[in-house]
Amino acid sequence: MEEYSMPMQRLSAIYAGRAADREDLFQDIFLAVWRALPAFRGDASTRTWLYRIAHNVALTWRARDRRRQVREGPLQDEIDAGAEMNLRRLALKRAVAAMPPGDRTLILLWLEGLSAAEIEDVTGIRAATVAVRLSRARKALQPNEVTP
Amino acid sequence: MSDDALPLRTLWMSDMPVDEDEMTSAIAQVLEKDRVARAKDRRIRLFGVLAMALLIPSLVWFAAHGVTPLVRGAYALMAIGCAVLLAAEWAYLEWSRQALPGPADARSQLQTTAFMLARQIRLLETAPLWSSPVFIGVGLIALWLYQERTHSAAFALCAVTLTAWIAAGLRAASASAKLNGQRLQMERLLNELQ
Numbered sequence: 001m002e003e004y005s006m007p008m009q010r011l012s013a014i015y016a017g018r019a020a021d022r023e024d025l026f027q028d029i030f031l032a033v034w035r036a037l038p039a040f041r042g043d044a045s046t047r048t049w050l051y052r053i054a055h056n057v058a059l060t061w062r063a064r065d066r067r068r069q070v071r072e073g074p075l076q077d078e079i080d081a082g083a084e085m086n087l088r089r090l091a092l093k094r095a096v097a098a099m100p101p102g103d104r105t106l107i108l109l110w111l112e113g114l115s116a117a118e119i120e121d122v123t124g125i126r127a128a129t130v131a132v133r134l135s136r137a138r139k140a141l142q143p144n145e146v147t148p
Numbered sequence: 149m150s151d152d153a154l155p156l157r158t159l160w161m162s163d164m165p166v167d168e169d170e171m172t173s174a175i176a177q178v179l180e181k182d183r184v185a186r187a188k189d190r191r192i193r194l195f196g197v198l199a200m201a202l203l204i205p206s207l208v209w210f211a212a213h214g215v216t217p218l219v220r221g222a223y224a225l226m227a228i229g230c231a232v233l234l235a236a237e238w239a240y241l242e243w244s245r246q247a248l249p250g251p252a253d254a255r256s257q258l259q260t261t262a263f264m265l266a267r268q269i270r271l272l273e274t275a276p277l278w279s280s281p282v283f284i285g286v287g288l289i290a291l292w293l294y295q296e297r298t299h300s301a302a303f304a305l306c307a308v309t310l311t312a313w314i315a316a317g318l319r320a321a322s323a324s325a326k327l328n329g330q331r332l333q334m335e336r337l338l339n340e341l342q
Contacts, residue, residue, distance in 0.1 A: 010160070023174075030178040036251050049251050056249035056257040063333035089159050102340030105254065111160040124255030125341060141156070 004050050007112050014097045014108060015058040029057045048121045055105055055122060095141050103137040110134050196234055204230050222288035229282030236271060236278060243267050258338045265331040275320035283313040
């Protein structure tokens with residue numbers, strides 16, 4: 001799990017804007033993984049298995065509380081720390097967080113280095129569709145990414 | 149993937165590594181959360197088993213040995229109502245458990261969760277109906293009080309029963325509306341993923 005803690009934290013940061021929510025979401029992901037572990041038979045790769053659980057928790061977590069959807073903009077509390085943070089990375093995170101949920105899920109997985117086939121495994125969307133949607137989402141991302 | 153993939157991914161993954169103490173603390177909190185959730189689950193089950201073991205047999209006994217047929221019928225209805233309540237509670241918890249996010253792909257997970265939420269919503273919407281045997285049973289006891297004892301006690305019991313029935317219905321309707329909001333959100337997400 002430690003190996004995947006950074007990707008899970010990045011994912012939490014995109015779905016939850018506030019630090020307290022991020023921590024909650026990260027813990028919920030960890031808890032879901034912990035509970036699913038006994039049923040893990042190793043017939044899927046550990047990486048895609050973890051991403052499946054993490055994205056399912058994140059999507060459900062956000063959908064379960066309407067207040068989370070209308071809270072202040074994503075990554076609000078990181079803006080103050082922006083001076084010390086790489087501004088381009090922050091801009092990228094904000095651009096990803098502002099995407100529609102479907103595209104955001106795909107682009108998150110792609111940024112984490114998953115192939116279209118692995119993304120199909122995680123999301124259930126066909127690899128060919130994933131490739132088309134990713135191409136469109138990346139185009140939308142580029143101008144935002146360079147402008148903090 | 150295309151050439152622009154590398155700089156974006158490098159930028160994306162250039163976060164500072166997680167502090168080891170922070171990680172240990174997160175693990176401890178998760179294990180504690182798990183322990184609390186399991187303890188709560190055990191308490192609910194224990195309560196269900198106790199109710200089954202104590203309440204329902206007592207109601208059945210009163211149904212068999214009540215002073216009049218009206219009282220016996222009232223207790224029989226309450227026993228049936230309690231059994232139905234327990235079954236509904238068990239089904240609700242089971243569907244909540246099945247709706248928890250697991251290792252299925254996102255589309256299947258969202259479909260399952262939306263389906264389970266729809267079941268829970270239907271259960272809540274019909275709560276005034278399936279909880280009616282308990283309230284009707286108490287109402288019959290009030291009728292017996294009216295016939296055999298004091299009118300004031302009968303009216304008081306009737307008022308309490310009606311209030312409880314209405315309150316239970318309103319609470320179920322409110323919970324159902326909340327779950328329906330979640331279900332609609334799940335379906336929106338599902339549409340966006342497709």
